[in-house]
Amino acid sequence: MSTMLQRPPGLIAPPPDRTPLARLRWTAADAWVMTKRNMAHVVRAPEEVIIYFTLPIMFVLVFGYVFGSGMELPGGGDYREFLLPGVFTMTMLYGLGATATGIAFDVDRGVVDRFRSMPMARSALVAGRSAADLIRAVLELATLVVCGLLVGWQWRGGIADALAAVGLILLLRIAITWVGIYLGLVVPNPDTVGVIVFPAAFPLTALSNVFVAPELMPGWLGAVSEWNPLSSTVAATRELFGNPGFGGDSWAAQHSMLLAVAWPLLLLAIFVPLSIRRYQKLSR
Amino acid sequence: MTTNDAAIVAEGLRKRYGSSYALDGFDLTVRRGVVHGLLGPNGAGKTTAVRILSTLLRFDGGSARVGGYDVVTEADEVRRRIGLTGQYAAVDETLSGRQNLVMFGRLYHLGARQAKRRADELLEQFGLTQAADRSGRTYSGGMRRRLDLAASLILAPEVLFLDEPTTGLDPRSRNDVWDAVRALVAGGTTVLLTTQYLEEADQLAGRISVIDAGRVVAEGTADELKARIGGDRIEVVVRDAAQLPAAAAVVARIGTAEPETDADTRRVSAPVADRMAALTDAVRELQAAGVVAEDIGLRRPTLDEAFLHLTGHRAETDADTDAVKETAA
Numbered sequence: 001m002s003t004m005l006q007r008p009p010g011l012i013a014p015p016p017d018r019t020p021l022a023r024l025r026w027t028a029a030d031a032w033v034m035t036k037r038n039m040a041h042v043v044r045a046p047e048e049v050i051i052y053f054t055l056p057i058m059f060v061l062v063f064g065y066v067f068g069s070g071m072e073l074p075g076g077g078d079y080r081e082f083l084l085p086g087v088f089t090m091t092m093l094y095g096l097g098a099t100a101t102g103i104a105f106d107v108d109r110g111v112v113d114r115f116r117s118m119p120m121a122r123s124a125l126v127a128g129r130s131a132a133d134l135i136r137a138v139l140e141l142a143t144l145v146v147c148g149l150l151v152g153w154q155w156r157g158g159i160a161d162a163l164a165a166v167g168l169i170l171l172l173r174i175a176i177t178w179v180g181i182y183l184g185l186v187v188p189n190p191d192t193v194g195v196i197v198f199p200a201a202f203p204l205t206a207l208s209n210v211f212v213a214p215e216l217m218p219g220w221l222g223a224v225s226e227w228n229p230l231s232s233t234v235a236a237t238r239e240l241f242g243n244p245g246f247g248g249d250s251w252a253a254q255h256s257m258l259l260a261v262a263w264p265l266l267l268l269a270i271f272v273p274l275s276i277r278r279y280q281k282l283s284r
Numbered sequence: 285m286t287t288n289d290a291a292i293v294a295e296g297l298r299k300r301y302g303s304s305y306a307l308d309g310f311d312l313t314v315r316r317g318v319v320h321g322l323l324g325p326n327g328a329g330k331t332t333a334v335r336i337l338s339t340l341l342r343f344d345g346g347s348a349r350v351g352g353y354d355v356v357t358e359a360d361e362v363r364r365r366i367g368l369t370g371q372y373a374a375v376d377e378t379l380s381g382r383q384n385l386v387m388f389g390r391l392y393h394l395g396a397r398q399a400k401r402r403a404d405e406l407l408e409q410f411g412l413t414q415a416a417d418r419s420g421r422t423y424s425g426g427m428r429r430r431l432d433l434a435a436s437l438i439l440a441p442e443v444l445f446l447d448e449p450t451t452g453l454d455p456r457s458r459n460d461v462w463d464a465v466r467a468l469v470a471g472g473t474t475v476l477l478t479t480q481y482l483e484e485a486d487q488l489a490g491r492i493s494v495i496d497a498g499r500v501v502a503e504g505t506a507d508e509l510k511a512r513i514g515g516d517r518i519e520v521v522v523r524d525a526a527q528l529p530a531a532a533a534v535v536a537r538i539g540t541a542e543p544e545t546d547a548d549t550r551r552v553s554a555p556v557a558d559r560m561a562a563l564t565d566a567v568r569e570l571q572a573a574g575v576v577a578e579d580i581g582l583r584r585p586t587l588d589e590a591f592l593h594l595t596g597h598r599a600e601t602d603a604d605t606d607a608v609k610e611t612a613a
């Protein structure tokens with residue numbers, strides 16, 4: 001402790017390079033450090049991930065086996081095959097909580113103050129969060145696919161279609177991540193965020209085609225369900241996986257493929273700029 | 285002193301929250317290579333000043349340069365040259381101490397191996413090697429503060445901001461932090477240290493700026509500040525508290541200002557002009573008045589008294605009573 005705390009020779013931050021390419025490299029390097037940080041959190045606190053996995057697996061078991069035997073699909077088909085694409089997408093939605101809490105935790109703890117007092121790219125914290133959540137989503141999806149195969153789910157289309165379906169699910173996840181980042185920045189209290197997210201996410205899954213075909217819902221509920229962004233992704237992936245339960249009479253149901261791309265892009269167009277503005281405004 | 289030899293220059297900084305000003309014409313110049321104390325009670329604006337100077341906070345008026353660079357227009361240059369240890373430890377508590385330091389080193393764009401080596405050095409210097417691979421959550425308050433300090437020293441910054449670095453620490457950890465600060469300054473770093481503890485400013489800082497209600501109300505070395513409130517004081521301790529009024533009457537005749545009486549310690553004191561004359565007069569007049577003195581002495585004022593004189597209220601006690609009033613209201 002009492003040794004001299006001198007600057008070790010040669011230990012200086014590289015001077016900032018202002019060319020666009022150099023700035024991009026600088027930002028990417030910082031974002032990668034932040035990505036690794038978030039992955040290290042998962043390794044350090046695996047219980048969070050385990051809790052996070054139990055929910056979708058429970059939904060598969062409860063809906064697939066307990067209620068599922070009584071469920072009928074309008075066009076016929078196996079209910080568990082209908083259910084799994086819904087659970088994949090729903091799991092992406094529940095990632096919102098982890099994203100928002102993680103960001104709120106950072107802001108609350110003042111570690112963001114240190115980041116902001118360093119020569120670090122301003123967007124690296126949020127970009128790193130988004131990248132780490134995408135990596136997590138890939139792992140989650142892989143696990144769920146294995147669980148699905150175990151309970152009898154399968155894809156009936158080609159491998160290209162299946163990969164396209166996975167792409168749509170991950171695209172929605174990226175959009176949801178940015179909603180979560182924004183939430184975490186607006187409500188900078190980790191406990192509040194956790195309390196807000198679940199009651200908001202649950203009705204969103206209930207009012208969708210995840211568990212029940214909207215045709216079977218009473219009139220206006222069915223319409224709301226069909227326009228729900230989750231439903232578009234679920235319907236599109238059902239179609240791509242060759243699982244039952246897509247299509248319908250409404251415009252939204254017939255254009256689910258288009259909407260499955262448009263909804264996430266719209267969310268990104270709104271929440272990416274909002275989040276970055278909000279992050280910069282933390283300096284007030 | 286020109287702007288160029290100064291590590292920190294703030295001119296007329298203003299920061300408004302709602303209708304009140306946290307900083308209201310804040311001026312500060314800090315020479316390179318010294319510890320400069322920013323001393324003031326709770327709510328005086330110390331944290332606000334530090335956050336502005338470390339590029340974290342926007343402000344409504346004035347200008348500031350750190351290490352020769354403008355904190356607004358050249359914020360990136362400033363950030364390459366500063367370290368910050370805030371009032372609350374700004375480390376990632378899920379990660380281990382080592383992971384934290386390597387991460388911050390990488391964010392300063394040190395190479396992977398260099399960042400690791402620097403982390404090891406700092407862990408060693410701050411006595412954290414044993415706990416290096418444990419999660420920050422398991423650290424004690426003092427360990428966390430040391431980790432925080434280590435994180436702000438990765439590049440051994442030109443200018444280090446320490447915002448109440450010892451608040452809430454036990455005496456041993458506090459001494460560790462003080463040692464680290466002294467060692468740093470010996471290595472050429474400029475330190476701006478905020479504190480509510482007069483003792484801390486007196487111990488560490490060559491120069492002290494006293495801040496109250498968002499502006500600097502006095503500045504100088506500890507000795508200069510003490511001298512400014514009237515130089516030497518005569519102090520009489522009586523044996524019997526009943527004789528305090530009589531003693532006060534004597535001291536009032538000798539001193540250059542109203543005496544202060546402290547019943548608890550049976551002490552009467554007042555500033556004096558001529559040291560030796562005051563002392564002999566006091567001995568003679570107290571004897572004549574039949575006052576039995578336990579102790580008669582001359583001393584320089586404490587920094588506490590200086591603070592009282594400069595701001596019109598006491599440093600710590602007033603902040604405390606304000607807090608009580610607020611909760612009562």
Ligand SMILES: Nc1ncnc2c1ncn2[C@@H]1O[C@H](COP(=O)(O)OP(=O)(O)O)[C@@H](O)[C@H]1O
Nearest residue numbers: 301305306324325326327328329330331332333
């Ligand atoms: N975010 C904020 N919003 C409103 N008022 C604030 C905020 N931060 C600080 N203040 C006010 O500004 C004044 C100075 O605060 P601060 O700089 O934290 O003082 P110190 O660090 O000396 O205790 C206080 O009156 C405080 O209440």
Ligand SMILES: [Mg+2]
Nearest residue numbers: 330331332371
């Ligand atoms: Mg403060």
